[in-house]
Amino acid sequence: MLGKMGLKPFSIYEINELTHGEPDSPRIVSFKMRPKDGQKVTFIPGMFSSLFLNPNDKLFRSYSIASSPNEDYLEFMIELINGKFTSQLAKLKEGDEIYVSEPRGAFLFDSNGGGKDMFLAAGIGIAPFFSMLRYLKQMNQKKDIYLFYSIKHRDDIVNPLELETYKALGLKVIYTVTRDPDSIPWNGERGRINIKMIQSHAPDFAHRTVYLCGGIKFVKDLVEELKAEGMKDEEIKRDIWGE
Protein backbone atom coordinates (compact mmCIF):
# COMPACT_ATOMS: atom_id res chain seq x y z
CA MET A 1 0.00 0.00 0.00
CA LEU A 2 2.75 2.44 0.96
CA GLY A 3 4.67 1.39 -2.16
CA LYS A 4 1.67 2.33 -4.29
CA MET A 5 1.77 5.75 -2.65
CA GLY A 6 5.30 6.21 -4.01
CA LEU A 7 6.95 5.74 -0.62
CA LYS A 8 9.77 3.44 0.35
CA PRO A 9 7.73 0.93 2.36
CA PHE A 10 9.82 1.02 5.51
CA SER A 11 13.22 0.90 7.16
CA ILE A 12 14.26 -1.45 9.93
CA TYR A 13 14.60 0.19 13.32
CA GLU A 14 15.79 -1.12 16.64
CA ILE A 15 13.86 -0.25 19.77
CA ASN A 16 16.38 1.34 22.13
CA GLU A 17 14.22 2.58 24.96
CA LEU A 18 10.78 1.75 26.26
CA THR A 19 9.39 4.04 28.94
CA HIS A 20 6.08 3.35 30.60
CA GLY A 21 3.96 6.26 31.78
CA GLU A 22 3.43 7.25 35.37
CA PRO A 23 1.78 4.61 37.60
CA ASP A 24 -1.58 6.23 36.94
CA SER A 25 -1.24 6.17 33.16
CA PRO A 26 0.79 3.01 32.47
CA ARG A 27 -0.97 2.50 29.15
CA ILE A 28 1.00 5.32 27.55
CA VAL A 29 4.37 4.06 26.46
CA SER A 30 7.18 5.96 24.80
CA PHE A 31 9.02 3.94 22.15
CA LYS A 32 12.41 5.33 21.12
CA MET A 33 14.01 3.69 18.11
CA ARG A 34 16.97 4.16 15.79
CA PRO A 35 17.34 3.10 12.14
CA LYS A 36 19.60 0.07 11.88
CA ASP A 37 21.32 1.47 8.79
CA GLY A 38 22.32 4.59 10.76
CA GLN A 39 20.64 6.89 8.20
CA LYS A 40 19.23 10.08 9.64
CA VAL A 41 15.55 10.43 8.95
CA THR A 42 14.24 13.85 8.00
CA PHE A 43 10.75 15.11 8.77
CA ILE A 44 8.78 18.16 9.78
CA PRO A 45 7.27 18.24 13.29
CA GLY A 46 3.64 17.07 13.02
CA MET A 47 4.36 14.20 10.59
CA PHE A 48 3.62 10.55 11.31
CA SER A 49 5.04 7.17 10.31
CA SER A 50 3.38 3.81 9.95
CA LEU A 51 4.69 0.95 12.05
CA PHE A 52 4.78 -2.72 11.04
CA LEU A 53 5.82 -5.60 13.23
CA ASN A 54 6.93 -7.82 10.35
CA PRO A 55 8.04 -6.95 6.83
CA ASN A 56 5.24 -8.91 5.16
CA ASP A 57 2.45 -7.81 7.47
CA LYS A 58 -0.66 -6.19 6.04
CA LEU A 59 -1.45 -4.91 9.54
CA PHE A 60 0.08 -1.56 10.36
CA ARG A 61 -0.88 1.53 12.32
CA SER A 62 0.20 5.13 12.04
CA TYR A 63 1.76 7.13 14.86
CA SER A 64 2.75 10.77 15.15
CA ILE A 65 6.41 11.38 15.74
CA ALA A 66 6.96 12.92 19.17
CA SER A 67 10.70 13.53 18.92
CA SER A 68 12.40 16.53 17.37
CA PRO A 69 13.82 16.19 13.85
CA ASN A 70 17.21 17.12 15.32
CA GLU A 71 17.52 13.77 17.13
CA ASP A 72 19.12 10.62 15.76
CA TYR A 73 16.15 8.58 16.96
CA LEU A 74 12.38 8.58 16.50
CA GLU A 75 10.10 8.61 19.51
CA PHE A 76 6.46 7.56 19.42
CA MET A 77 4.07 7.99 22.35
CA ILE A 78 1.54 5.21 22.10
CA GLU A 79 -1.51 4.45 24.19
CA LEU A 80 -1.70 0.68 24.54
CA ILE A 81 -5.45 0.09 24.30
CA ASN A 82 -5.22 -3.68 23.76
CA GLY A 83 -6.50 -3.32 20.20
CA LYS A 84 -5.34 -5.38 17.19
CA PHE A 85 -2.01 -3.63 16.84
CA THR A 86 -1.32 -2.18 20.29
CA SER A 87 -1.78 -5.64 21.90
CA GLN A 88 1.19 -6.73 19.73
CA LEU A 89 3.20 -3.60 20.49
CA ALA A 90 2.77 -4.33 24.19
CA LYS A 91 4.91 -7.47 23.77
CA LEU A 92 7.93 -5.64 22.34
CA LYS A 93 11.16 -5.32 24.30
CA GLU A 94 14.24 -3.14 24.04
CA GLY A 95 16.49 -4.56 21.31
CA ASP A 96 13.56 -5.81 19.19
CA GLU A 97 13.26 -4.76 15.56
CA ILE A 98 10.33 -2.81 14.14
CA TYR A 99 9.57 -1.59 10.61
CA VAL A 100 8.92 2.12 10.19
CA SER A 101 7.66 3.92 7.08
CA GLU A 102 9.07 7.20 5.90
CA PRO A 103 7.44 10.10 7.75
CA ARG A 104 4.58 11.77 5.94
CA GLY A 105 1.43 13.82 6.50
CA ALA A 106 -0.06 17.26 6.02
CA PHE A 107 -0.16 18.33 9.68
CA LEU A 108 2.97 20.41 9.35
CA PHE A 109 4.28 22.81 11.98
CA ASP A 110 5.34 26.18 10.62
CA SER A 111 8.02 26.96 13.18
CA ASN A 112 9.39 29.97 11.31
CA GLY A 113 6.08 31.71 10.78
CA GLY A 114 6.13 34.74 13.05
CA GLY A 115 2.44 34.39 13.93
CA LYS A 116 0.84 33.15 17.09
CA ASP A 117 -0.40 29.58 17.42
CA MET A 118 -2.96 27.60 19.36
CA PHE A 119 -2.51 23.87 19.95
CA LEU A 120 -5.58 21.80 20.87
CA ALA A 121 -4.89 18.23 22.02
CA ALA A 122 -7.05 15.45 23.38
CA GLY A 123 -5.43 12.54 25.22
CA ILE A 124 -2.51 11.01 23.37
CA GLY A 125 -3.19 13.58 20.61
CA ILE A 126 -0.51 15.51 22.51
CA ALA A 127 2.22 13.43 20.79
CA PRO A 128 2.91 15.61 17.70
CA PHE A 129 2.97 18.73 19.88
CA PHE A 130 5.95 17.31 21.75
CA SER A 131 7.82 17.14 18.45
CA MET A 132 6.95 20.78 17.75
CA LEU A 133 7.88 22.05 21.23
CA ARG A 134 11.07 20.02 21.46
CA TYR A 135 12.13 21.39 18.08
CA LEU A 136 11.44 24.99 19.11
CA LYS A 137 13.45 24.50 22.29
CA GLN A 138 16.43 23.04 20.44
CA MET A 139 16.32 25.92 17.96
CA ASN A 140 16.05 28.32 20.91
CA GLN A 141 13.04 29.85 19.22
CA LYS A 142 10.36 31.67 21.15
CA LYS A 143 6.75 31.49 19.99
CA ASP A 144 3.46 32.73 21.44
CA ILE A 145 1.46 29.50 21.80
CA TYR A 146 -1.57 28.46 23.79
CA LEU A 147 -1.84 24.73 24.40
CA PHE A 148 -5.25 23.43 25.48
CA TYR A 149 -4.69 19.85 26.62
CA SER A 150 -7.62 17.68 27.59
CA ILE A 151 -7.06 14.52 29.63
CA LYS A 152 -9.51 12.18 31.28
CA HIS A 153 -7.80 12.28 34.69
CA ARG A 154 -5.30 14.71 36.19
CA ASP A 155 -2.61 12.00 36.34
CA ASP A 156 -2.91 11.32 32.60
CA ILE A 157 -0.80 14.35 31.62
CA VAL A 158 2.18 13.14 29.59
CA ASN A 159 5.51 14.62 30.72
CA PRO A 160 4.05 17.49 32.80
CA LEU A 161 7.48 18.64 34.00
CA GLU A 162 8.77 18.82 30.46
CA LEU A 163 5.74 20.86 29.41
CA GLU A 164 6.52 23.30 32.27
CA THR A 165 9.93 24.03 30.73
CA TYR A 166 8.35 25.27 27.50
CA LYS A 167 6.77 28.20 29.33
CA ALA A 168 10.13 29.93 28.88
CA LEU A 169 9.59 29.74 25.10
CA GLY A 170 6.21 31.47 25.35
CA LEU A 171 3.94 28.46 25.87
CA LYS A 172 0.82 28.86 27.99
CA VAL A 173 -0.80 25.55 28.94
CA ILE A 174 -4.44 25.08 29.91
CA TYR A 175 -5.21 21.61 31.20
CA THR A 176 -8.75 20.31 31.39
CA VAL A 177 -9.90 17.05 32.98
CA THR A 178 -13.00 15.39 31.56
CA ARG A 179 -13.61 12.47 33.93
CA ASP A 180 -12.33 13.40 37.39
CA PRO A 181 -15.15 14.06 39.86
CA ASP A 182 -15.34 17.50 41.50
CA SER A 183 -14.28 15.92 44.80
CA ILE A 184 -10.72 15.50 43.44
CA PRO A 185 -8.83 18.80 43.92
CA TRP A 186 -7.73 20.34 40.64
CA ASN A 187 -6.52 23.81 39.62
CA GLY A 188 -7.22 23.55 35.92
CA GLU A 189 -10.35 23.50 33.80
CA ARG A 190 -12.99 20.78 33.80
CA GLY A 191 -14.91 19.38 30.83
CA ARG A 192 -14.13 19.12 27.15
CA ILE A 193 -12.38 21.93 25.35
CA ASN A 194 -14.97 24.24 23.81
CA ILE A 195 -15.10 27.70 22.36
CA LYS A 196 -16.11 29.28 25.67
CA MET A 197 -13.06 27.84 27.38
CA ILE A 198 -10.84 28.95 24.50
CA GLN A 199 -12.25 32.49 24.54
CA SER A 200 -11.75 32.86 28.27
CA HIS A 201 -8.01 32.08 28.07
CA ALA A 202 -7.10 33.17 24.54
CA PRO A 203 -9.44 36.00 23.50
CA ASP A 204 -7.27 36.55 20.39
CA PHE A 205 -7.71 32.90 19.24
CA ALA A 206 -9.12 33.91 15.85
CA HIS A 207 -5.77 35.55 15.01
CA ARG A 208 -3.81 32.38 15.71
CA THR A 209 -2.96 29.40 13.53
CA VAL A 210 -4.79 26.47 15.07
CA TYR A 211 -3.34 22.95 15.27
CA LEU A 212 -5.83 20.29 16.38
CA CYS A 213 -5.01 16.67 17.12
CA GLY A 214 -7.11 13.86 18.55
CA GLY A 215 -10.02 11.57 17.80
CA ILE A 216 -12.53 12.32 15.09
CA LYS A 217 -15.27 13.73 17.32
CA PHE A 218 -12.90 16.02 19.20
CA VAL A 219 -11.48 17.43 15.98
CA LYS A 220 -14.76 17.76 14.07
CA ASP A 221 -16.64 19.42 16.95
CA LEU A 222 -13.90 21.99 17.51
CA VAL A 223 -13.47 22.76 13.81
CA GLU A 224 -17.23 23.48 13.67
CA GLU A 225 -17.06 25.71 16.74
CA LEU A 226 -14.04 27.63 15.45
CA LYS A 227 -15.63 28.12 12.03
CA ALA A 228 -18.82 29.36 13.68
CA GLU A 229 -16.63 32.07 15.23
CA GLY A 230 -15.47 33.15 11.79
CA MET A 231 -12.22 31.22 11.44
CA LYS A 232 -11.37 30.05 7.94
CA ASP A 233 -10.84 26.40 7.16
CA GLU A 234 -7.24 26.98 6.07
CA GLU A 235 -6.37 28.55 9.43
CA ILE A 236 -7.23 25.28 11.18
CA LYS A 237 -4.66 22.50 10.71
CA ARG A 238 -5.85 19.13 11.91
CA ASP A 239 -4.72 15.57 12.40
CA ILE A 240 -7.66 13.24 12.76
CA TRP A 241 -7.16 9.81 14.28
CA GLY A 242 -9.71 7.07 13.81
CA GLU A 243 -12.61 6.49 11.55
Ligand SMILES: Cc1cc2nc3c(=O)[nH]c(=O)nc-3n(C[C@H](O)[C@H](O)[C@H](O)COP(=O)(O)OP(=O)(O)OC[C@H]3O[C@@H](n4cnc5c(N)ncnc54)[C@H](O)[C@@H]3O)c2cc1C
Ligand atom coordinates in the same frame (compact mmCIF):
# COMPACT_ATOMS: atom_id res chain seq x y z
C1 LIG B 1 -2.04 10.01 11.53
C2 LIG B 1 -2.29 9.22 12.81
C3 LIG B 1 -1.44 9.42 13.90
C4 LIG B 1 -1.67 8.70 15.08
N1 LIG B 1 -0.82 8.89 16.13
C5 LIG B 1 -1.00 8.21 17.29
C6 LIG B 1 -0.10 8.40 18.41
O1 LIG B 1 0.86 9.20 18.35
N2 LIG B 1 -0.31 7.67 19.53
C7 LIG B 1 -1.36 6.76 19.64
O2 LIG B 1 -1.49 6.12 20.70
N3 LIG B 1 -2.23 6.57 18.60
C8 LIG B 1 -2.05 7.26 17.43
N4 LIG B 1 -2.89 7.02 16.37
C9 LIG B 1 -3.90 5.94 16.48
C10 LIG B 1 -3.26 4.59 16.04
O3 LIG B 1 -2.99 4.60 14.65
C11 LIG B 1 -4.18 3.38 16.30
O4 LIG B 1 -5.46 3.64 15.79
C12 LIG B 1 -4.28 3.01 17.78
O5 LIG B 1 -2.99 2.70 18.31
C13 LIG B 1 -5.19 1.78 17.99
O6 LIG B 1 -4.72 0.71 17.23
P1 LIG B 1 -5.17 -0.81 17.58
O7 LIG B 1 -4.90 -1.65 16.39
O8 LIG B 1 -4.53 -1.23 18.86
O9 LIG B 1 -6.71 -0.67 17.83
P2 LIG B 1 -7.89 -1.21 16.85
O10 LIG B 1 -8.04 -2.66 17.09
O11 LIG B 1 -7.63 -0.77 15.44
O12 LIG B 1 -9.09 -0.31 17.33
C14 LIG B 1 -9.72 -0.37 18.55
C15 LIG B 1 -10.70 0.81 18.69
O13 LIG B 1 -10.11 1.78 19.56
C16 LIG B 1 -10.23 3.10 19.02
N5 LIG B 1 -9.06 3.88 19.48
C17 LIG B 1 -7.93 4.19 18.80
N6 LIG B 1 -7.07 4.89 19.58
C18 LIG B 1 -7.67 5.00 20.80
C19 LIG B 1 -7.30 5.61 22.04
N7 LIG B 1 -6.12 6.25 22.19
N8 LIG B 1 -8.16 5.52 23.08
C20 LIG B 1 -9.35 4.89 22.97
N9 LIG B 1 -9.76 4.30 21.81
C21 LIG B 1 -8.93 4.36 20.75
C22 LIG B 1 -10.29 2.92 17.53
O14 LIG B 1 -10.96 4.02 16.92
C23 LIG B 1 -11.08 1.58 17.43
O15 LIG B 1 -12.47 1.86 17.49
C24 LIG B 1 -2.73 7.77 15.18
C25 LIG B 1 -3.57 7.59 14.07
C26 LIG B 1 -3.37 8.30 12.91
C27 LIG B 1 -4.30 8.08 11.74
